[in-house]
Amino acid sequence: MFAVNVENLSRKFKDVLAVDNISFNVKAGELFGFLGPNGAGKTTTINMLSTLIRPGSGDARVMGFDIRKQRDQVRKSIGVVFQEPALDSRLTGRENLEFHAMMYSMKKSDRMARIKEVLELVELTNKAGKKVETYSGGMKRRLEIARGLMHRPEILFLDEPTIGLDSQTRRHIWDYIKKLNRETGITMMLTTHYMEEADYLCDRILIIDYGKIVALDTPSNLKNILGGDVVDLEIKGANGSCAPLAQEFEKLEWIKTVKEHECSLSLTMNSGETRIPQLVSIAAGRNIEISSINLHKPSLDDVFIHFTGKTIREQAN
Amino acid sequence: MAIYVMWLRDMKIFVRAPSRIIGSLVIPFLLLISLGLGLGKMAMPGLSADVGYLGFLVPGMAAMTILFTGMFSGLSVLWDRQYGFLKEIMVAPVSRVSIVIGRIASGASTGVIQTYLLIFVSIFIGFKLPSFFSLCFALVYMILMAFIFTSIGLIFASRMKDEQGFGLIMNFLVFPLLFLSGTFVPLNNFPGWMKIISYCNPLTYGVDGLRNTLLGSSLIPLPVSMGVMGVAAVLLIVLGSYFFETSEVI
Numbered sequence: 001m002f003a004v005n006v007e008n009l010s011r012k013f014k015d016v017l018a019v020d021n022i023s024f025n026v027k028a029g030e031l032f033g034f035l036g037p038n039g040a041g042k043t044t045t046i047n048m049l050s051t052l053i054r055p056g057s058g059d060a061r062v063m064g065f066d067i068r069k070q071r072d073q074v075r076k077s078i079g080v081v082f083q084e085p086a087l088d089s090r091l092t093g094r095e096n097l098e099f100h101a102m103m104y105s106m107k108k109s110d111r112m113a114r115i116k117e118v119l120e121l122v123e124l125t126n127k128a129g130k131k132v133e134t135y136s137g138g139m140k141r142r143l144e145i146a147r148g149l150m151h152r153p154e155i156l157f158l159d160e161p162t163i164g165l166d167s168q169t170r171r172h173i174w175d176y177i178k179k180l181n182r183e184t185g186i187t188m189m190l191t192t193h194y195m196e197e198a199d200y201l202c203d204r205i206l207i208i209d210y211g212k213i214v215a216l217d218t219p220s221n222l223k224n225i226l227g228g229d230v231v232d233l234e235i236k237g238a239n240g241s242c243a244p245l246a247q248e249f250e251k252l253e254w255i256k257t258v259k260e261h262e263c264s265l266s267l268t269m270n271s272g273e274t275r276i277p278q279l280v281s282i283a284a285g286r287n288i289e290i291s292s293i294n295l296h297k298p299s300l301d302d303v304f305i306h307f308t309g310k311t312i313r314e315q316a317n
Numbered sequence: 318m319a320i321y322v323m324w325l326r327d328m329k330i331f332v333r334a335p336s337r338i339i340g341s342l343v344i345p346f347l348l349l350i351s352l353g354l355g356l357g358k359m360a361m362p363g364l365s366a367d368v369g370y371l372g373f374l375v376p377g378m379a380a381m382t383i384l385f386t387g388m389f390s391g392l393s394v395l396w397d398r399q400y401g402f403l404k405e406i407m408v409a410p411v412s413r414v415s416i417v418i419g420r421i422a423s424g425a426s427t428g429v430i431q432t433y434l435l436i437f438v439s440i441f442i443g444f445k446l447p448s449f450f451s452l453c454f455a456l457v458y459m460i461l462m463a464f465i466f467t468s469i470g471l472i473f474a475s476r477m478k479d480e481q482g483f484g485l486i487m488n489f490l491v492f493p494l495l496f497l498s499g500t501f502v503p504l505n506n507f508p509g510w511m512k513i514i515s516y517c518n519p520l521t522y523g524v525d526g527l528r529n530t531l532l533g534s535s536l537i538p539l540p541v542s543m544g545v546m547g548v549a550a551v552l553l554i555v556l557g558s559y560f561f562e563t564s565e566v567i
Contacts, residue, residue, distance in 0.1 A: 050408055052566050075410035086401040090330050102322040103409040147405075 001064050003028045003155050003187040004049060009058035010211075011044055018044040020211035021058065026189055028154075031181045033202035034191040035300065041211040042191035043083060046159050049189075050080045063154050076104070079148030083159040085140050089133035093124060093143050096132060097150060104151040118146035122176065138169035145176065149186075156180075158190040162197060174200055195300040205300070207307060214307045219300065226298040226306055227256055229272030231279065233265045236291040245288050249279075272297070319411040323419025324426065327390070331427050341385065342435055345378035349439055352501075362503050363534035368445070375436065375444050376527035377500035379455075380520060382435050383428040383462045388491055390424030390463075391470020394561070395480055403566055413562040417471065421554060424467030429459050436531075447531050458526035461546040465519050468550075468557035475557075475564035499524045504536055519549045 004026035011019040019041040026032045034042045047053045049062055051071045059066070065073040087096050094115060101111040119125045122142040132140065141161065148156050161177065162170040178201060181188050192198055198205045199219045207214040207222075215222060235242045246260045249267060254275065259266040269275055272295045283290050331338070353371030360366040361373040397403040406416060433452075440446055473486055497511060498520040504512060515521045522542040529535035529542070 047567070052404060052408055072410040075408060078408075080404075080408050082401060082404050084401045086403075086405040088326065088330075088402050089400070090333065091326070095326075095329070099322060099326055100405070100409075102325075103319060103406070103411055105318055105410075 001028070002026060002061075003030065004032075004060070004062050004189065006045075006049075006060040007058055009045070009048065009055055009060055011048060011053070011056040013044075018211055019048070019056075022208070022211070022213050023058075024206055024213065024216055026155075026187060028187050029181070029185045030187055031177070031201055031203045032187070032189045033198040033205040034189065034208060035193070035195070035198040035205050035304075036191075036208035036214075037193055040193075040208045042193075042208060043159055044211075045208075046080075046157050046189070046191055049074075050078055050157055051075055076151070077154045079151065079153035079156045081141070081144045081148045081156070081158045081161060083163065085144065087132045087140060087143060087147075090131065092129050092131050093119075093135070094128040096143065097128075097147055100147045100150050106151060114150055114152075118149050121149070121180075122146045138165050138172070141165065141169075141173060142176075145173075149180075153186070155187040155189065158188065160192055161190055162192075162194070170197075177201060195304070199300050207304060209308050215303070222300065222303045223298040226302050227268050228270045229268070229298065230296040231267045231269065231272045231276065232292075232294040232296065233267070233279065233283075233290050234292040235263045235265070235283075236289040242288075245283060245286060248282060248286065319409075319415040320419040320422060323406075323416055324423045327393075327420070327423030328426060331423070331430075338431060338434070341382065341431055342438065345382055345435055346438060348381075349374055349378055349444075350442055353439075354442060362505060363536075364532060368532065371439075371443055372445065372532060373503075373528075374501070375439050376455075376531050377524055378439070379432045379435055379459070379527055379531075380462060380498075380524040381495060381500060382432045383459055383523070384466050384491065384495060384520060386428040386431055387424050387463045387466025388470040388486075390420065390427060391467040391472070391557070392474045392483075392486075394420070394471060394474035394564075395477055398474075398566070399479060407566045414558050417554070417558045417561050420471060421464055421467045421557070424470075425460050425463035428463040428467075429456065432459055447533075451530050451533075455527055455530040457543070458523050458530065458546065461526075461543075461550045462520070462523040464550040465523075465546070465553050468553035471557040472553075472560045475560040494518055494520050497521075499528075499536065519546060522546050522549075 002025040007023050008021050009019055010017065010021050022045070034045065036042055048055045049060060049067060051067055051074050055067060061067065062074045063077040065077065067074055091099070097115045097118065098111065101114065106114065119128050122145055124139060124142055124146065127135065127139060132143065135143065162173050165173065174197065177188065180186060190201065202219060204216065204218050205222060206216045235245065242260060242263055242265055246258050246265055249255050249265065250258050254269055256268040276293060276295065280290060349371065353374045356370035358366045358369040361370060364373060394403065397406065497515050498518050499515065500520065504515055504521070507515060522537060522545045525535045525537045526539070526542040526546065529539055
């Protein structure tokens with residue numbers, strides 16, 4: 001059984017098709033990412049899966065429960081950390097957690113123990129008695145993660161978990177998320193528009209744009225689609241042509257592509273960082289001086305541009 | 318359990334804002350001293366001159382307190398939506414009806430507390446407190462009024478996007494309800510068309526019921542006012558639940 005199973009899910013808002021016929025599965029224990037620009041349909045999808053809004057058409061099951069017909073069972077098995085803070089700032093951190101625990105029918109003794117546990121997990125034990133209005137952005141986010149975990153859900157949805165946070169806090173939150181997934185095996189589904197976040201955290205990434213699925217694979221597979229690392233070489237004093245060196249490189253089977261632009265060459269290969277010494281010695285062997293070398297490892301940025309750039313051109317046609 | 322949790326949260330917030338509690342008593346109190354003491358020992362229909370306009374007005378001010386407290390309580394769904402907390406409520410495995418009942422219960426609790434405070438304060442300016450039994454009987458009307466107005470507030474909040482509509486609701490609903498009832502003036506004095514409108518207003522029956530229980534005099538027979546309030550309360554609670562259930566969370 002998949003943790004999340006989505007089939008042909010769509011949702012319209014007035015005239016805008018926010019989510020357009022998407023289908024995918026999330027395996028139990030997976031750290032699954034939804035990557036896309038703002039307005040791509042990520043939050044709408046999470047809102048449908050967490051039963052906050054009704055789906056337009058299509059089906060989805062969360063932990064085996066139907067999101068239309070078995071909403072309360074879905075709600076019991078999920079924890080949600082929303083994009084905008086959903087805390088009551090007039091109450092203390094502890095009171096916010098208590099409210100949540102009682103809404104999820106946790107027994108008193110269990111409540112007390114669990115509150116202590118989750119507060120320790122997110123390192124907010126000392127601040128639990130203070131009103132949430134005194135908390136920083138990072139603290140609020142951590143409290144919300146604690147709250148999402150209170151009732152021990154099987155799956156945790158995180159909608160843009162580090163948006164608006166400074167880089168140090170982001171790193172901390174990334175580490176909590178990874179640690180949580182590793183130690184408890186809880187399935188996690190997060191949405192983000194930050195490439196590094198999806199790359200760093202996720203087992204698999206679904207790239208979404210304009211409500212449609214653009215790609216779905218592991219980060220490394222996605223990056224491999226681009227063919228590998230790119231090494232850019234600037235040749236010194238080649239009098240406008242690096243053709244001889246280019247030809248030499250083309251003969252090598254570990255170099256995938258060679259592009260020539262005046263006095264610079266763009267080579268695609270795997271593990272570029274290990275090949276640079278070879279390139280330098282080949283050039284030296286022909287008395288050609290390389291004036292600069294640039295190694296560019298593909299990022300999801302490139303993947304995204306690769307996919308959506310293509311899509312835009314197709315649409316234009 | 319959900320009803321209790323929702324109620325508890327609202328009560329905690331209520332208790333933490335004593336300035337708001339006192340603040341909401343200011344207008345009714347000022348009306349009592351300016352109109353009540355100002356118009357003095359006027360003989361009101363069914364009441365001796367000794368009770369005066371002040372005595373006549375106290376139940377009116379009590380009802381006014383519940384009107385405002387109830388409406389604000391129901392409308393607080395708007396703030397929850399704006400500050401995001403509504404999402405936390407709606408994503409919980411809790412029936413929508415219990416959320417509504419919890420809200421209505423806290424609307425009633427806060428309304429009743431404030432109203433008894435007002436009645437207590439009015440003793441200092443000359444209001445004669447009725448028997449303990451009467452005060453308890455008055456509670457029935459207070460609770461029914463609170464149910465009605467909290468539900469009305471909830472209905473509006475369920476369909477409003479933000480607090481922009483607030484002004485409209487105050488001016489075109491709350492104040493007309495307040496003035497087209499027996500709060501300030503005995504209904505007999507109203508021209509025919511105003512009387513008709515007033516008899517369609519639940520506040521009219523609530524004020525009359527409070528006058529009946531606190532002063533022993535009323536225009537509308539007790540069974541009638543209690544019956545109308547009861548039916549209105551049930552109807553509006555059901556409507557409130559429906560509107561809330563079908564409202565947008567975001």
